[in-house]
Amino acid sequence: MKVTDVERILVDVPFTPRQHKITTQSVSTVYNWSILELCKVTTDTGHIGWGETVIHYTFGRVTDEGVERVKGRSPAELMNDDSLGAGLQMALFDVVGKILEVPVYELIGTKIRDRTPISWWSIDASPEDWAAEAKDAVENGYINFKNKPRPWWDVVTQVETIIQVVPSDFKLDLDPNSSLRDAETAIPVMKKLEKYDNVAIFETPIPQEDIEGNKQIREAISRPIAMHFGNPAYLTGIQEEVCDGYVIGGGKSAVVRQGILSAEANKPFWLQLVGNGLTTTWAGHLGAALTHATWPAITCLNLYSHHLLERSIEVADGCQCVPNAPGLGVEVDEEAVERYRVPQDKLEACREKGELYIHPQPEIIHTVVYPDGSCLHMAGQGLSYFNAGHGPAYAEGVRLQLWLNDGSKEWADLFARAREQPVHDKIG
Numbered sequence: 001m002k003v004t005d006v007e008r009i010l011v012d013v014p015f016t017p018r019q020h021k022i023t024t025q026s027v028s029t030v031y032n033w034s035i036l037e038l039c040k041v042t043t044d045t046g047h048i049g050w051g052e053t054v055i056h057y058t059f060g061r062v063t064d065e066g067v068e069r070v071k072g073r074s075p076a077e078l079m080n081d082d083s084l085g086a087g088l089q090m091a092l093f094d095v096v097g098k099i100l101e102v103p104v105y106e107l108i109g110t111k112i113r114d115r116t117p118i119s120w121w122s123i124d125a126s127p128e129d130w131a132a133e134a135k136d137a138v139e140n141g142y143i144n145f146k147n148k149p150r151p152w153w154d155v156v157t158q159v160e161t162i163i164q165v166v167p168s169d170f171k172l173d174l175d176p177n178s179s180l181r182d183a184e185t186a187i188p189v190m191k192k193l194e195k196y197d198n199v200a201i202f203e204t205p206i207p208q209e210d211i212e213g214n215k216q217i218r219e220a221i222s223r224p225i226a227m228h229f230g231n232p233a234y235l236t237g238i239q240e241e242v243c244d245g246y247v248i249g250g251g252k253s254a255v256v257r258q259g260i261l262s263a264e265a266n267k268p269f270w271l272q273l274v275g276n277g278l279t280t281t282w283a284g285h286l287g288a289a290l291t292h293a294t295w296p297a298i299t300c301l302n303l304y305s306h307h308l309l310e311r312s313i314e315v316a317d318g319c320q321c322v323p324n325a326p327g328l329g330v331e332v333d334e335e336a337v338e339r340y341r342v343p344q345d346k347l348e349a350c351r352e353k354g355e356l357y358i359h360p361q362p363e364i365i366h367t368v369v370y371p372d373g374s375c376l377h378m379a380g381q382g383l384s385y386f387n388a389g390h391g392p393a394y395a396e397g398v399r400l401q402l403w404l405n406d407g408s409k410e411w412a413d414l415f416a417r418a419r420e421q422p423v424h425d426k427i428g
Contacts, residue, residue: 001047001099003075006067006088007040010055010347010357011340013276014305018132022125023303024362025402027152027382030123032056032359033303036276038337039087041095043075049095050332052278052308053087055356059250060085075099079107082251086275089251090282090328097327104282104328108256109289115319116287118280119144119173119270119296121303124153126400127161134162137302138170143318144200144296146173151386151393152368152400156192163198171200173226173296179386180205181393183213187220189394194223201226201295203247208232214242226295229258229269238265245295247272252286259290270295277307280320281328288322308336363405365415371397373427379418390422 012035015023023031039051039062055061062085070078070088078084079092097104105111120137122130122145130147137145145162149155159172174193180186186205193199203226206213211232218225224244227237237243246269248258255271262269271293273283280299287293296318307313310331313320323329342357350357361380368376368391376391386393405411417423 001074001076001096002044002072003041003070003092004044004072005042006070006091007042008062008067008087009038009040009337010342011036011038011308011337012342012357013308013340015303016305018129018136019122019303022129022133023123025364026123026125027150027366027378027400028123029056029361030303031362033274033300035342035357035359036308037062037087038278038308038332039091041070041075041088041091043095043099045099047095047098049075049091049093049098049327050278051087051090051092051094051282052275053085054275054279056358057274058086062086062088080253082253084251086251086279090278093252093282094327101326103322103324103326104285105288105322108252108286111288112291113288113322115321116284116293117144117296117318118142118283118301118315118320119146119298121146121298121300122148124148124150126153127158130158131161131165133302134170135165138166140302141315141317142302143169144171144173146175146203146296146298149174149176149179150383151179151391151395152366152398154396154398155189155394156396159193159196159199163196166198168197170198172198173201173203174199175203176205177383177387178204178207179383179393181387181389182206182210183216183220185393186213186217190217190221190223194221199223201245204228208242211236211240211242215240218242218244226270229262234261243267245269247298249273255286256290259286259293263290263292266292268292268294271297273297274300276301276304277309277313277330278328278332280307280313281309281323281330284320284322285328306333306336306340308333308340363415365403365411365418367401367403369399369401369427370395375401375425375427377414377418377423377425379415381422385422
């Protein structure tokens with residue numbers, strides 16, 4: 001068996017209406033995750049394999065060099081090479097499984113489970129939007145929701161608003177992305193949050209390299225603490241007991257290696273492999289073969305209005321079923337792929353500039369409003385500004401106010417100033 005062709009197809013899959021609003025109004029670039037590159041690998045046996053890359057997020061994009069490297073060679077020879085990038089590696093596993101008539105999980109290891117846990121996900125948003133997302137999560141069979149607390153929203157209010165609309169056993173995993181800064185700042189906030197039974201796991205509340213601070217948090221807080229695998233170094237983290245489990249992502253070989261090391265330390269983990277239907281299925285196969293993949297995977301599937309599959313992925317009791325058919329075990333909806341394909345003229349315009357296809361940044365002034373009436377206008381800055389020590393890491397009653405470009409001179413003047421650096425002001 002040899003690879004005879006690799007077709008790369010760029011698609012732009014709309015997010016659900018609420019997630020479109022959340023992601024375009026957020027202080028983030030998640031709105032570009034709608035842009036996916038599909039890899040369609042054909043072999044001389046007549047089999048076709050599919051893979052998927054979120055080009056503005058993934059651990060590794062597919063390159064022209066990688067595509068040329070696999071052509072004319074056995075897909076089994078190269079499928080474990082993470083340097084090929086997310087979509088191409090996934091497609092090679094898919095096609096090898098189809099040729100050998102075995103599911104992908106059999107190419108990875110011994111199957112441990114038929115159903116793998118999966119989480120709903122959202123970037124930062126208002127308490128009301130998070131609550132609406134949580135309600136949708138419950139209606140769609142999820143029992144976990146991973147959220148992104150940020151210094152411009154009162155996370156206690158956000159949690160309280162969510163728990164009004166979800167069952168008592170619905171769990172929230174909170175990821176401040178280091179924004180709680182240090183143990184002294186983080187512990188009082190986390191103490192407030194752990195009073196709620198729905199709060200399940202905290203991920204990276206403070207910088208992971210702060211070993212002493214993370215040890216203090218783990219001793220003080222009753223909920224598990226998750227960290228991205230490898231920071232601090234594996235042996236240091238185990239010896240110092242800085243966390244209860246891991247976040248694992250990357251290519252197949254890296255994921256399997258980290259999964260085995262997690263098992264040796266008896267640490268659970270969640271797989272963080274962001275993408276649409278193909279990626280979510282791929283995560284299911286990996287989770288089926290890794291013993292300690294017991295925390296709900298983060299794929300962000302719920303962002304997308306279409307899974308690009310003939311049959312959408314269904315979640316029940318917080319889990320997805322792992323297909324038993326050859327390869328990934330799912331069929332790509334090629335009509336949907338064509339419907340969402342990025343037009344050739346747009347691609348050519350990007351190539352001429354030597355750029356990747358990307359959505360323009362929304363023109364929004366994000367104003368952080370504090371209870372005392374003070375405020376901070378931002379235009380393009382985000383979490384890094386706060387993590388550098390500017391502004392409080394948490395403020396009770398804080399909220400975000402948006403000012404979209406209305407064409408006024410007042411908006412343009414403030415936007416220009418705020419792009420240079422955030423502007424401190426007073427409301428009223």
